[in-house]
Amino acid sequence: MNIPFTKMQGAGNDFVVLDETQGPSGLTAAQYRWLADRHFGVGADQILTVRAAPASLADKVDFEYVIHNSDGGEVEQCGNGARCFARYVYDKQLTTKTAIRVSTRAGIIEPQLQEDGRVTVNMGLPRWSAEAIPFLPNGLRNQAAGEAERWWLPLPAEAGAEGVWVVPVSMGNPHAVQLVESAAQAPVLQMGPWIESHPSFPQRVNAGFMEVQSRGRIALRVYERGAGETLACGTGACAAVVSGIAMGLLDSRVDVQTKGGMLTIEWAGAGSPVLMTGPALTVFEGTIEIPASP
Numbered sequence: 001m002n003i004p005f006t007k008m009q010g011a012g013n014d015f016v017v018l019d020e021t022q023g024p025s026g027l028t029a030a031q032y033r034w035l036a037d038r039h040f041g042v043g044a045d046q047i048l049t050v051r052a053a054p055a056s057l058a059d060k061v062d063f064e065y066v067i068h069n070s071d072g073g074e075v076e077q078c079g080n081g082a083r084c085f086a087r088y089v090y091d092k093q094l095t096t097k098t099a100i101r102v103s104t105r106a107g108i109i110e111p112q113l114q115e116d117g118r119v120t121v122n123m124g125l126p127r128w129s130a131e132a133i134p135f136l137p138n139g140l141r142n143q144a145a146g147e148a149e150r151w152w153l154p155l156p157a158e159a160g161a162e163g164v165w166v167v168p169v170s171m172g173n174p175h176a177v178q179l180v181e182s183a184a185q186a187p188v189l190q191m192g193p194w195i196e197s198h199p200s201f202p203q204r205v206n207a208g209f210m211e212v213q214s215r216g217r218i219a220l221r222v223y224e225r226g227a228g229e230t231l232a233c234g235t236g237a238c239a240a241v242v243s244g245i246a247m248g249l250l251d252s253r254v255d256v257q258t259k260g261g262m263l264t265i266e267w268a269g270a271g272s273p274v275l276m277t278g279p280a281l282t283v284f285e286g287t288i289e290i291p292a293s294p
């Protein structure tokens with residue numbers, strides 16, 4: 001099967017974007033994995049698929065946005081991808097709107113193109129309940145940290161620590177945020193896989209390592225579920241900032257330094273949606289022949 005694609009990136013988190021507004025291509029998990037492979041396919045952290053609004057939401061949204069991790073699994077949300085999605089549908093003239101409503105597996109989000117080329121996305125409310133994340137707190141120690149709750153995740157010796165305190169939170173997808181002295185020195189690659197697959201997160205989790213540099217700035221690295229460490233994670237940035245605000249460590253507007261660029265996250269507190277602003281750029285376009293059974 002030959003399919004056209006667009007390669008995009010947002011703060012270095014990179015994507016293959018597919019247009020299925022005229023109908024589904026019916027790709028399998030193995031084909032998504034192949035497309036994301038940096039040696040055999042195009043290479044990406046996530047594959048983003050643009051679809052027409054589902055009939056049940058036709059009066060509420062402009063498009064549907066489907067996300068697959070590089071391991072081939074479909075997931076609920078992707079923040080950097082949401083910005084690239086908005087840039088894509090506008091640049092491809094699939095819409096003339098600059099404020100777009102998009103349905104995702106995690107609900108409706110609202111990207112808005114800015115005049116400086118960046119995109120701001122209303123990512124909705126953070127969710128803290130164990131059911132929403134989902135998170136199994138059974139038997140784990142916890143402690144109050146401001147208005148947030150931190151949980152002790154015991155880890156095996158191979159992870160490099162007996163355990164870590166994390167704040168579990170959902171931005172539509174699951175996150176576990178820990179505070180570190182230095183993001184640059186954090187054991188992301190050693191510890192990340194153990195947190196990602198920790199039995200307390202039945203759908204696995206994105207593991208965030210947050211260094212608070214001031215009340216308005218953090219450095220962040222994220223070991224992403226289904227993709228490994230990426231240069232930036234938009235939902236991870238939202239999760240880290242809302243956790244830091246709930247812990248009383250951050251103000252309501254925070255610059256997030258990632259390995260691939262800067263994101264700005266704003267959150268006015270309980271009941272308010274999280275706003276994420278950052279870059280969204282096209283890198284190249286092409287057509288690729290996808291093997292039937294890679």
Ligand SMILES: N[C@@H](CCC[C@H](N)C(=O)O)C(=O)O
Nearest residue numbers: 078079080173225233234235
């Ligand atoms: N890169 C993303 C998140 C992609 C999904 C994530 N790996 C998951 O499995 O939940 C972002 O920018 O938010």
